Amino acid sequence: MSGSFEIEIEALERSPDRPERYCEAFVTLFPVSGASVSTVGQLLGSETLAASDALSARIDELQFDLGEGPCWDAVRSARPVLAPALHVSGPKKWPAFTQSAVQDGIGSVFAFPLIVGPLRFGAVDMYSAAPVRLSSTQTRQAGAMADVISRHVLRRALSAIGEDPDEGISAFSRRLIHQATGVVLASIDISAEDARLVIQGHAFAAGKPMMTVAQDILDGRLRFVRDGDRIEVAE
Amino acid sequence: MNDTAQRELLQTFVRLADTLVDDYDVVDLLQVLVDACRDLLDTTAAGILLADSRGELEVVASTSEASRLVELMQLSAEAGPCIESFRSGRRVSVPDIQHTDDAWTQFRDAALAHGFRSVDALPLRLRDMTIGTLNLMREEPGAAAEEDIIAAQAFADVATIGILHERSIRESSVLSEQLQAALNSRIVIEQAKGVVSHTRGVSIDEAFLLIRQYARSHSMGLSVVAARLVDRSLRL
Numbered sequence: 260m261s262g263s264f265e266i267e268i269e270a271l272e273r274s275p276d277r278p279e280r281y282c283e284a285f286v287t288l289f290p291v292s293g294a295s296v297s298t299v300g301q302l303l304g305s306e307t308l309a310a311s312d313a314l315s316a317r318i319d320e321l322q323f324d325l326g327e328g329p330c331w332d333a334v335r336s337a338r339p340v341l342a343p344a345l346h347v348s349g350p351k352k353w354p355a356f357t358q359s360a361v362q363d364g365i366g367s368v369f370a371f372p373l374i375v376g377p378l379r380f381g382a383v384d385m386y387s388a389a390p391v392r393l394s395s396t397q398t399r400q401a402g403a404m405a406d407v408i409s410r411h412v413l414r415r416a417l418s419a420i421g422e423d424p425d426e427g428i429s430a431f432s433r434r435l436i437h438q439a440t441g442v443v444l445a446s447i448d449i450s451a452e453d454a455r456l457v458i459q460g461h462a463f464a465a466g467k468p469m470m471t472v473a474q475d476i477l478d479g480r481l482r483f484v485r486d487g488d489r490i491e492v493a494e
Numbered sequence: 495m496n497d498t499a500q501r502e503l504l505q506t507f508v509r510l511a512d513t514l515v516d517d518y519d520v521v522d523l524l525q526v527l528v529d530a531c532r533d534l535l536d537t538t539a540a541g542i543l544l545a546d547s548r549g550e551l552e553v554v555a556s557t558s559e560a561s562r563l564v565e566l567m568q569l570s571a572e573a574g575p576c577i578e579s580f581r582s583g584r585r586v587s588v589p590d591i592q593h594t595d596d597a598w599t600q601f602r603d604a605a606l607a608h609g610f611r612s613v614d615a616l617p618l619r620l621r622d623m624t625i626g627t628l629n630l631m632r633e634e635p636g637a638a639a640e641e642d643i644i645a646a647q648a649f650a651d652v653a654t655i656g657i658l659h660e661r662s663i664r665e666s667s668v669l670s671e672q673l674q675a676a677l678n679s680r681i682v683i684e685q686a687k688g689v690v691s692h693t694r695g696v697s698i699d700e701a702f703l704l705i706r707q708y709a710r711s712h713s714m715g716l717s718v719v720a721a722r723l724v725d726r727s728l729r730l
Contacts, residue, residue: 429572433552441684441685441687441690441691
């Protein structure tokens with residue numbers, strides 16, 4: 260079992276530009292009926308990027324329309340949201356969503372947030388018709404897979420809007436961006452690659468050039484801080 | 495150039511020749527070269543710029559990491575002696591920065607504001623190809639001493655050889671890859687400056703000095719120390 264997790268996550272890492280493959284790994288590894296990947300919230304808008312079946316897509320749509328559901332909570336809390344027995348835990352948290360979902364024959368729902376540093380922008384949703392539980396190992400594995408997808412999704416979204424960080428930036432500005440990348444990676448303990456994505460994503464969210472955000476970081480006007488396992492922006 | 499200076503110059507070349515025989519860190523080597531220009535020649539500040547894959551010149555080593563100096567050299571690489579030397583593959587001498595072409599206004603103003611009055615840009619050349627430039631800035635106006643220029647061109651040639659022969663990053667005969675490797679080490683050094691500036695609560699310039707000190711006192715390459723700071727296997 261652990262062998263196949265390694266294979267699946269590696270395949271995911273190699274498929275940044277094939278969103279249609281994002282869900283496969285979840286359906287293969289876990290006892291679920293379907294999975295979907297969607298962006299949620301202000302940063303990238305709410306949209307389903309991939310769904311393994313029609314019901315998965317419907318679960319996303321329900322949550323977007325109702326403005327409630329596990330994927331919203333996952334994005335807000337930056338943590339996995341597990342509802343192995345939806346009819347028990349759901350009515351209180353998401354009354355409208357639970358009613359529709361249970362009617363559609365859904366027993367369990369699991370949502371894993373898409374996060375890079377302080378940026379929270381989507382979720383992987385899984386459902387099962389029959390109520391099932393995810394073991395703690397499976398929960399950890401799903402989280403790791405969602406992390407891989409997070410980077411793919413953010414990178415693709417940023418390149419789709421033509422935010423090529425190296426275009427039209429002088430060599431001197433690039434230097435500042437590299438320095439700011441160092442500050443960010445040290446302050447929240449992430450990889451250099453992620454730190455750069457965080458700067459780029461933050462620039463996009465704030466509607467500012469990357470260079471300005473880099474300067475703000477170097478001057479201490481913009482800071483990223485770690486709060487437990489979450490990362491927050493301090494301005 | 496007096497006798498002492500000449501002896502020191504010879505010693506520097508011997509040390510450089512020794513370096514090139516061993517495994518070496520290309521950024522370290524370039525740093526030694528710009529420092530030697532400042533210490534042994536009549537020059538206030540020196541910097542080496544390399545062209546990236548798009549032909550844009552980037553500072554890879556300079557005698558001061560003060561951002562104003564780096565910025566000045568970048569201006570020279572946009573419209574100034576540096577880019578002209580790179581394009582022509584020849585030495586470009588500006589004995590008086592005050593009297594330069596209007597096309598160089600930005601460079602001229604920044605240089606004068608910095609207290610520089612004259613500059614020489616020398617090409618880093620391999621046969622008919624130019625891969626970057628060595629820039630020497632002086633606070634006094636006037637032409638540089640010819641023997642200084644000869645020594646500086648020799649330094650520039652050593653830099654070229656050093657960059658093209660660096661073996662640490664895969665054995666590769668592709669020129670652009672070797673150039674890119676040198677530029678990439680610079681990226682990691684910039685990132686490391688950011689890391690140390692955060693962990694030690696110091697300015698970016700001070701951070702560079704700390705990294706250099708650590709590399710020297712542990713006999714490690716600057717790029718190696720920087721890479722380890724960035725992947726967090728080393729804390730400073």
